[in-house]
Amino acid sequence: MSFLWPGILILLAAAGIPVLIHLLGERRYEKFYFSSIRLLKQIETDSLRKIRLRQWIILILRTLGILFLILALAGPFAGEWRLGGPGEGIILVDHSPSSRFHRDFETIVNTLQTEFPGWDTLRVYEKMSPQTLTRKLMRARPPEHLFFLTDLQANEAMPLFLNTLREQADDPVILALNPFREKSWIQSLDIPARYFPAGEFIPVRAVLALPEGRHPLAYLTVNGKRIAQTRSDASGYVEFSFLAESPGYYHGMVKTEGSDHPFNQRYFSLNAGENISILLVEGEDSYLLPALEALLSVNVEAVSPDLFSGSSLENRDLLIVDGLHPLPAAQINRIHRFAQHKPVWVVMDRLPDTDWKEMLSLQDAREHELSEGQFRITERAEAANQVFSELPGFSVSRYFSIQAETPYQPLLRLNDGNPFLFTLQENNIYIQTSPFKLADNLMGTHPLFTRALKTFLFYFTGMTRKDVLIGEPIPNHQAGDEIIRPDGRRVKILEPYTETDIPGLYTLVSNGSQAHFAVNWPESETKNTVLESPLPGMQIIPAQTDEIRAFRETLKGKSLTPLFFLLTALCWGGELLLMMLNMKKRGKTKKYDRY
Numbered sequence: 001m002s003f004l005w006p007g008i009l010i011l012l013a014a015a016g017i018p019v020l021i022h023l024l025g026e027r028r029y030e031k032f033y034f035s036s037i038r039l040l041k042q043i044e045t046d047s048l049r050k051i052r053l054r055q056w057i058i059l060i061l062r063t064l065g066i067l068f069l070i071l072a073l074a075g076p077f078a079g080e081w082r083l084g085g086p087g088e089g090i091i092l093v094d095h096s097p098s099s100r101f102h103r104d105f106e107t108i109v110n111t112l113q114t115e116f117p118g119w120d121t122l123r124v125y126e127k128m129s130p131q132t133l134t135r136k137l138m139r140a141r142p143p144e145h146l147f148f149l150t151d152l153q154a155n156e157a158m159p160l161f162l163n164t165l166r167e168q169a170d171d172p173v174i175l176a177l178n179p180f181r182e183k184s185w186i187q188s189l190d191i192p193a194r195y196f197p198a199g200e201f202i203p204v205r206a207v208l209a210l211p212e213g214r215h216p217l218a219y220l221t222v223n224g225k226r227i228a229q230t231r232s233d234a235s236g237y238v239e240f241s242f243l244a245e246s247p248g249y250y251h252g253m254v255k256t257e258g259s260d261h262p263f264n265q266r267y268f269s270l271n272a273g274e275n276i277s278i279l280l281v282e283g284e285d286s287y288l289l290p291a292l293e294a295l296l297s298v299n300v301e302a303v304s305p306d307l308f309s310g311s312s313l314e315n316r317d318l319l320i321v322d323g324l325h326p327l328p329a330a331q332i333n334r335i336h337r338f339a340q341h342k343p344v345w346v347v348m349d350r351l352p353d354t355d356w357k358e359m360l361s362l363q364d365a366r367e368h369e370l371s372e373g374q375f376r377i378t379e380r381a382e383a384a385n386q387v388f389s390e391l392p393g394f395s396v397s398r399y400f401s402i403q404a405e406t407p408y409q410p411l412l413r414l415n416d417g418n419p420f421l422f423t424l425q426e427n428n429i430y431i432q433t434s435p436f437k438l439a440d441n442l443m444g445t446h447p448l449f450t451r452a453l454k455t456f457l458f459y460f461t462g463m464t465r466k467d468v469l470i471g472e473p474i475p476n477h478q479a480g481d482e483i484i485r486p487d488g489r490r491v492k493i494l495e496p497y498t499e500t501d502i503p504g505l506y507t508l509v510s511n512g513s514q515a516h517f518a519v520n521w522p523e524s525e526t527k528n529t530v531l532e533s534p535l536p537g538m539q540i541i542p543a544q545t546d547e548i549r550a551f552r553e554t555l556k557g558k559s560l561t562p563l564f565f566l567l568t569a570l571c572w573g574g575e576l577l578l579m580m581l582n583m584k585k586r587g588k589t590k591k592y593d594r595y
Contacts, residue, residue, distance in 0.1 A: 092147065094149060133164050145555065187209050275298060279303065366400065476495060504518075
């Protein structure tokens with residue numbers, strides 16, 4: 001039990017006053033005169049004992065009455081009960097797209113702020129680390145109660161958030177938004193990330209989330225025109241295709257009919273038939289030049305390492321360095337500067353020297369020469385783009401294992417776990433650990449090799465990858481470029497545009513040319529999966545206005561003050577009754593004085 005005004009408890013010492021008065025009163029005696037001792041026989045033998053017992057009971061009731069009165073004035077409450085309010089707390093709001101664009105989100109947030117005034121409201125984002133969330137909670141007031149408004153989307157971040165909440169608060173409360181499953185929406189969209197020459201049909205695949213028992217019509221829009229429609233199969237899969245008639249940008253969306261779900265559209269943008277300008281720095285035994293010249297979509301200029309310093313990098317889309325040739329430090333720095341804005345593809349053919357190690361952020365490298373029967377096979381790395389799953393597996397007879405100083409993302413790996421192709425996360429450098437000395441000599445103009453080479457080129461340059469996630473930047477070409485947003489607003493930019501806050505098509509205007517970028521929700525947010533309850537150590541409440549108000553009443557509780565006032569009245573009422581009985585008994589006793 002706790003008290004709203006604990007300072008009043010100092011008056012509890014007053015409860016000892018009746019005891020003190022009783023003890024002092026015991027020392028005074030009243031004299032009675034009687035004429036004959038025989039009259040004592042008429043007094044009942046137990047009368048005095050009953051009077052004394054009543055006096056002790058009166059003393060106890062009087063003392064308890066004072067005690068209960070003081071406790072009542074101190075504002076008592078028990079457990080989590082409160083007088084007039086639910087106490088202090090923090091409201092965490094899941095600001096990920098799946099929660100923020102839920103149809104009931106704004107209503108529930110307003111209800112929470114109305115029902116729990118004075119509570120801190122903190123936003124939690126899907127990319128926020130548990131450490132950042134912990135710091136946020138520590139900067140706020142220590143929470144007596146902790147609410148987390150979320151849709152419990154089953155993504156990688158949600159379990160980490162829930163574990164952090166368990167560590168920071170006792171019995172956190174989850175306010176679960178009802179899954180918005182009455183309408184259909186687009187869970188994912190896929191266009192195979194390969195180069196599409198003009199005149200080819202481009203496949204567009206999508207997966208829908210379907211209401212139970214319904215298969216709504218899905219349609220494809222390209223460059224503002226609705227060109228195809230179909231119904232999904234039982235699993236929600238749909239597939240379209242459209243003809244890229246001429247070189248240029250193609251952008252559009254897939255949407256289902258008759259649904260107002262916030263995720264009921266997914267956008268795409270790509271360009272077809274465009275050429276890539278490449279500068280190739282090659283040695284004497286390079287197999288890349290004949291393969292690049294065989295690709296219609298490539299304009300390539302080849303130079304030897306000795307002539308690299310005199311070649312121009314202006315207007316190049318890609319720089320390929322085929323071999324770790326000894327280059328002056330100034331030329332290594334030139335490659336590094338180019339990688340700040342455009343991709344660089346480096347093929348390892350020897351152990352790197354000190355300058356190359358610094359350039360590629362490598363601590364060490366080791367060469368492996370394999371005999372027949374020990375060749376390694378290339379395969380798509382985990383978490384790499386799906387484009388690499390469409391490539392054939394190559395047998396590698398020679399490669400370099402590496403130790404990197406900075407984090408890197410493997411795109412292709414060997415079946416022994418070593419990376420075959422990886423990218424440094426801090427710039428646009430792509431490193432290949434084998435010098436294309438592949439088994440079976442699948443190089444030159446072989447169709448499998450040129451197909452893989454084309455996939456590499458258009459992945460590196462992003463010619464078919466114009467998809468951007470909400471919150472990610474759109475790169476600019478120069479200061480003064482302009483962004484046209486999906487809502488029609490035009491914004492002048494001096495650096496990469498980061499306010500990609502709504503899904504749709506964004507257009508970058510630079511020197512009179514346009515590039516289109518499709519901005520979508522992360523697929524981790526559009527999946528039709530939620531965490532199943534119960535969640536250990538947490539109480540889950542439906543995020544509904546009535547439920548929140550009912551839960552607030554359980555936190556608010558009732559004051560214990562009326563209970564203690566009632567106990568005070570009962571004690572003093574009992575005391576008064578016993579005193580009246582004592583006076584009545586004493587009156588009977590005094591009658592004997594007349595005889």
